[in-house]
Amino acid sequence: MFNQQQNQNFQGSSQMPDHQSHGGHEMFDAHEAISSLIGGLEQGLLYEQHIQxxxxxxxxxxxKTFLTQMYNTIVETLNTGQEPSQKTQTYMMxxxxxxxxxxxxxxxxxPxxxxxxxxxxxISSFMMGNLKATASGFTMTALETTNPVLRRVFADSVPNLIEMAYEIFLYQNKRQYYQVPQLKPEEMQIYMSCFAPVQNPMQH
Structure with a gap:
């Protein structure tokens, strides 16, 4: 009787309207991730006036233009639980x-x-920090989001955040703000040779 009642409750919850098809945990994660994105956009307003x-x-x-569209897509998906009218775009650096x-x-x-x-x-370091925080937040949210559309929107947004952060890294590197040390060639070779592929992996 108890199991039958449990099953009925579960079936009822899975038939909720699309805009309510979210778990409580994902609501907390989504709010935190979206707030991180908002924070980055708002801080950009402060940075812009100081850039030389x-x-x-x-x-x-x-x-800012790309992230604002990303924000709108996520908010629409959060509110409707359905495919957004504006699909996730691809950022090209x-x-x-x-x-x-x-x-x-x-x-x-x-300091x-x-x-x-x-x-x-x-300022470029601030921009990088905001994108790192947002990418981390989106990744953690996508891992535990129950609504499949919202999960995909968060997951598909992460590569764009990575691309923007990499663009900033290249900007910093070109100006020697972000220097990249290397190992000696022989040390590099040792590290590169530390792993080998599995031979004849078992088929299951």
Missing amino acids: DPELKTMLQKH SDSNNVLYGMKPTQPKT AQAVTELNDQC
């Missing part, structure tokens, strides 16, 4: 994938003591 480099300002504006390797001496960094000390290096 036109390239960085253009990048910020391009990110404008820079090449050329990375500068090696380290050069730089002045030790200290800015006044707003006037905030420069493009600081």
Whole structure:
């Protein structure tokens, strides 16, 4: 009797209207993830007035446009539980994938003591931090979202956030804000040779 009643309750809950087909846990995660995205967009308003480099300002504006559409798509999906009218887009960065390797001496960094000390290096780092936080939040949310459409929207948004963050990394690297050390060739080879493929994996 108890199991039969449980099954009836479960069936009833699975037939809820689409806009209510969300679990409580995913509601908490989704709100946190969306709030992270909002925070990044709002902080961008503060950054823009302090940017000196036109390239960085253009990048910020391009990110803002894309992230705003991403936000609208997620909010619509959250409210309806159905396919959004505007599908998830694909972000295309404008820079090449050329990375500068090696380290050069730089002045030790200290925290800015006044707003006037905030420069493009600081601002590009803020932008990177916001995208990292949002990408992490979206990933964690997608792992436990019960509504299949909302889960896919969060999951499909993560590669776009990664692409934007990588674009900022390349910008920072080109200006030596973000230097990339390398191992000695022989050490690199040792690390690259640490793993080997499984031979004849068992078929199940």
